[in-house]
Every structure is written in structure tokens, then in C-alpha cells.
Amino acid sequence: xxxxxxxxxxxxxxxxxxxxxxxxxxxxxxxxxxxxxxxxxxxxxxxxxxxxxxxxxxxxxxxxxxxxxxxxxxxxxxxxxxxxxxxxxxxxxxxxxxxxxxxxxxxxxxxxxxxxxxxxxxxxxxxxxxxxxxxxxxxxxxxxxxxxxxxxxxxxxxxxxxxxxxxxxxxxxxxxxxxxxxxxxxxxxxxxxxxxxxxxxxxxxxxxxxxxxxxxxxxxxxxxxxxxxxxxx
Ligand SMILES: *Cc1c(COP(=O)(O)O)cnc(C)c1O
Numbered sequence: 001x002x003x004x005x006x007x008x009x010x011x012x013x014x015x016x017x018x019x020x021x022x023x024x025x026x027x028x029x030x031x032x033x034x035x036x037x038x039x040x041x042x043x044x045x046x047x048x049x050x051x052x053x054x055x056x057x058x059x060x061x062x063x064x065x066x067x068x069x070x071x072x073x074x075x076x077x078x079x080x081x082x083x084x085x086x087x088x089x090x091x092x093x094x095x096x097x098x099x100x101x102x103x104x105x106x107x108x109x110x111x112x113x114x115x116x117x118x119x120x121x122x123x124x125x126x127x128x129x130x131x132x133x134x135x136x137x138x139x140x141x142x143x144x145x146x147x148x149x150x151x152x153x154x155x156x157x158x159x160x161x162x163x164x165x166x167x168x169x170x171x172x173x174x175x176x177x178x179x180x181x182x183x184x185x186x187x188x189x190x191x192x193x194x195x196x197x198x199x200x201x202x203x204x205x206x207x208x209x210x211x212x213x214x215x216x217x218x219x220x221x222x223x224x225x226x227x228x229x230x231x232x233x
Pocket of ligand 1: 034036057083084167205206207221222223224225
């Protein structure tokens with residue numbers, strides 16, 4: 001068995017335990033395998049293990065991977081999630097290749113994605129990235145900008161607004177992790193008063209998956225625990 005297959009099984013069982021602990025159904029938490037910087041062969045191993053949802057952070061690398069797998073057919077369609085920072089001049093390849101974008105942090109980015117989404121493709125699923133820690137240096141909308149941004153983006157024809165995403169400040173202890181994720185879940189609950197169709201909370205990575213599930217995450221984005229440490233050299 002490949003180590004990637006073992007790692008995926010391990011992460012799925014961790015999600016199951018975390019869900020069980022807080023009385024949630026394990027099926028309500030989707031695993032997104034974050035394959036950024038990892039080779040095609042690693043994604044092939046994950047697919048062979050029955051996993052079909054991948055997250056990428058860098059436009060060119062992500063598009064190359066989407067194109068590589070586009071010609072093959074699999075028992076299930078592969079879904080590609082863009083989760084990295086977005087420059088406004090790089091929106092077109094994202095709009096043309098991905099199924100989801102988790103990192104929309106400005107209305108302008110959403111408008112471009114909607115305009116550039118090809119008519120023959122399904123609408124692009126959108127999550128608004130929230131800066132829950134309120135740091136000026138971090139990307140993401142501030143809490144007070146979210147409602148207005150959601151109202152505008154929900155009107156855009158080639159997008160479907162699905163929910164919120166955050167990358168909280170790194171915290172080692174469970175209680176601080178839980179507090180940050182709970183903030184995002186509360187914001188989503190507030191947003192649902194005017195946008196009841198929202199169904200997705202993208203939160204939790206390799207180091208804070210348990211707290212994210214406890215706070216109501218519906219997509220955990222897991223890289224290191226599946227593919228091993230990344231080498232940026
Ligand atoms: C890299 C990355 C992840 C995966 O992080 P790990 O700690 O390796 O699980 C998740 N989300 C985003 C936005 C990332 O950039």
C-alpha cells in the first residue's frame with residue numbers, strides 16, 4: 001500500500017473520530033487533499049486510493065495539473081479547488097480550470113471570476129476568505145465587510161456563493177484553535193440569515209483538524225498529513 005493511501009485512510013479516520021466526538025456525521029466533512037508543490041505521481045497515488053478532490057495554491061502549477069488529468073477518465077470526476085492568494089490579473093486561468101475557489105478576498109476578484117467563467121462550464125463555487133484574526137498583514141475580508149461582499153457576489157451570474165473560508169493564526173492549543181474556528185462558524189450563521197443557501201465552511205488543516213470539525217467545518221484542507229512536508233527550495 002502506498003504511504004499516501006495509508007495517510008488518506010488515517011486522515012479519514014481522524015475526521016471520523018473528531019466528528020463522532022461532537023455528534024456529527026462523518027459524511028458531513030469533506031476531505032480536500034492539498035497537493036500544492038507535490039508531483040503528478042503523488043496525485044495519481046491519491047486517485048488510486050479513491051480520492052478525487054484536490055486543492056492547489058499556485059495558478060500555473062494548478063492549471064498544469066488540471067490539464068494533465070483532464071484527458072483521463074476516472075470512476076468519479078476530479079474536483080479542483082483553488083485555495084491560494086489571487087492576483088487580479090490571474091483570475092482568468094482560475095475561472096477556466098477550477099470548480100471551487102476558497103480564497104476570494106475582494107469583490108473585484110469575484111466580479112472578474114464571474115465575467116471570465118466560460119459559459120459552457122458549471123457556475124464556479126465561491127467561498128469568501130475571512131481574516132478572523134483581524135491582522136492587517138493577512139489576506140481576507142474583515143468581519144464588517146463580509147455581509148456587503150456576500151450580497152454583491154450572490155448576484156453574480158456565473159458564481160455560486162457557498163460559504164466562508166479562513167486560515168487562522170497558527171495556534172498549538174486546541175482551545176485557541178476552537179475559538180478562532182467558532183468565530184468563523186458564527187459569522188457564517190449570521191450570513192445565513194440573509195443567504196440561507198450557504199452550506200460550506202472551509203476550515204482546518206493538518207495541525208488543527210479536530211478543532212475545525214468540532215466548530216462545524218464542512219471541508220478540511222489537508223496537505224502535510226497526506227503528502228508529507230513540502231519542499232519550497
Ligand atoms: C497549504 C495549505 C493547506 C494545507 O496545509 P497543511 O498544514 O499542509 O495541511 C491548507 N489550506 C491552505 C489555504 C493552504 O495554503
